Amino acid sequence: MTKRNTPAAPAGYFFCFAAVLCSISIFTPACTRYKKSAGIETSEISPYLKDGDIICRLGDRLWSLYFRDISPTDKRFSHLGIVRIHDGTVSVINAEGHTIGGQDSVNEVPLQEFIKIAKTLAVYRVKSVNGSTISTAAMEYKGYPFDWKFDMNDEKSLYCTELLYAVLRRTAPEITLKTTFISEIGRSIIPLEACSNSGDFDEILYIAR
Numbered sequence: 001m002t003k004r005n006t007p008a009a010p011a012g013y014f015f016c017f018a019a020v021l022c023s024i025s026i027f028t029p030a031c032t033r034y035k036k037s038a039g040i041e042t043s044e045i046s047p048y049l050k051d052g053d054i055i056c057r058l059g060d061r062l063w064s065l066y067f068r069d070i071s072p073t074d075k076r077f078s079h080l081g082i083v084r085i086h087d088g089t090v091s092v093i094n095a096e097g098h099t100i101g102g103q104d105s106v107n108e109v110p111l112q113e114f115i116k117i118a119k120t121l122a123v124y125r126v127k128s129v130n131g132s133t134i135s136t137a138a139m140e141y142k143g144y145p146f147d148w149k150f151d152m153n154d155e156k157s158l159y160c161t162e163l164l165y166a167v168l169r170r171t172a173p174e175i176t177l178k179t180t181f182i183s184e185i186g187r188s189i190i191p192l193e194a195c196s197n198s199g200d201f202d203e204i205l206y207i208a209r
Contacts (some may be wrong), residue, residue, distance in 0.1 A: 052131025
């Protein structure tokens with residue numbers, strides 16, 4: 001477990017942080033990387049995707065940069081989801097909270113909707129598990145409420161990286177996702193770099209504006 005201490009701030013600030021936490025590499029020859037000046041299009045991503053891939057993004061919302069910084073070293077991303085390819089349609093299963101105490105849940109959105117606010121985007125693939133197994137397991141969590149307590153020990157509700165954690169516990173229990181202790185909320189959470197800095201995943205694609 002990695003401890004991370006952040007500068008002191010008013011209590012209200014971190015209450016807001018908890019409410020929107022999840023609204024929050026090394027180059028290898030197998031990875032395609034490039035930079036763009038325009039928005040990211042689905043046509044640039046789709047050829048690289050396989051069922052069960054993990055897609056990470058850095059959004060353009062107010063809190064995205066703060067959520068990015070929860071990761072101690074890799075600060076490229078603020079949110080992730082799991083790719084599902086079914087009957088030729090590409091979608092992303094993800095848990096993203098929008099309102100304090102709201103009814104947000106794990107849902108499935110079109111790829112275009114997931115990437116429309118992305119400033120940076122990457123695709124990762126679990127090395128040891130068939131992708132369809134991952135996406136099938138993720139689908140079983142659709143409708144689960146968003147985890148406003150950020151409690152990774154309770155799978156009755158899930159935040160973004162906790163969804164990946166829950167899926168991997170069922171499909172690849174040998175994979176361990178690193179955690180970071182956030183003193184302001186008194187819990188360990190799973191940062192985005194638990195995926196991007198893990199040797200259990202291959203980085204397939206990376207795009208930045």
